[in-house]
Amino acid sequence: MLRKLTGDPACKNGTCPTLWITEAGTGYIVQGRVVDDPEHLAQLGLPAGESAVFVPAEVLEAYFRADR
Template sequence: MAVTRLVGECEKGTCATLYRVEETGDLLVQGYDVGDAGSVVGIEIPAGESVVRIPAEIIERYAREHLAL
């Protein structure tokens, strides 16, 4: 699966980051593991899915830089 880095928490290294999958245009999110997803109140997580936490600034920065908002 080929991905393009869109925006991240830091410019180098392995930080919370937003990627685009080249073949489909889907987005991948690298973030901080919340541990037991069942402990996140108000979210039901089905098998095969997980929850990660990312700083809101990543999405805000992507919107500013790439969506002309």
Template sequence: MRLTFIGKDPDSNPGGSPTVYRTDRGSWIVQGWIVTDPEALALMDIPAGETSVEIPDRMIQFFGLGDR
């Protein structure tokens, strides 16, 4: 898989999250904060081998940039 960096949260610390990448497989990879809230996790049906991450609204600006 090849990754193309799309954007990093401008309000994050220099080594932190979140970050958005575009793959060469027509998909996205989002680096974010691990969701650990038990109530939120109970509402999701997350299969083995998957997880969920949280990103702030300000990251939405980067979606679609990989299709230029």
């Protein structure tokens, strides 16, 4: 089970960039747009089985500003 921590405040359809935490609190899931820019991917040097997503700064900033 995942718990939503924060999402894009400008989201209109409910399927926007979002930060989730696992039920056990052992990790995070980041929902965002797939990074497909060849230059960015080359700089990341991702190993097999990993991918990268872009998340607007507002999503993470909202989480860190929130009272928890």
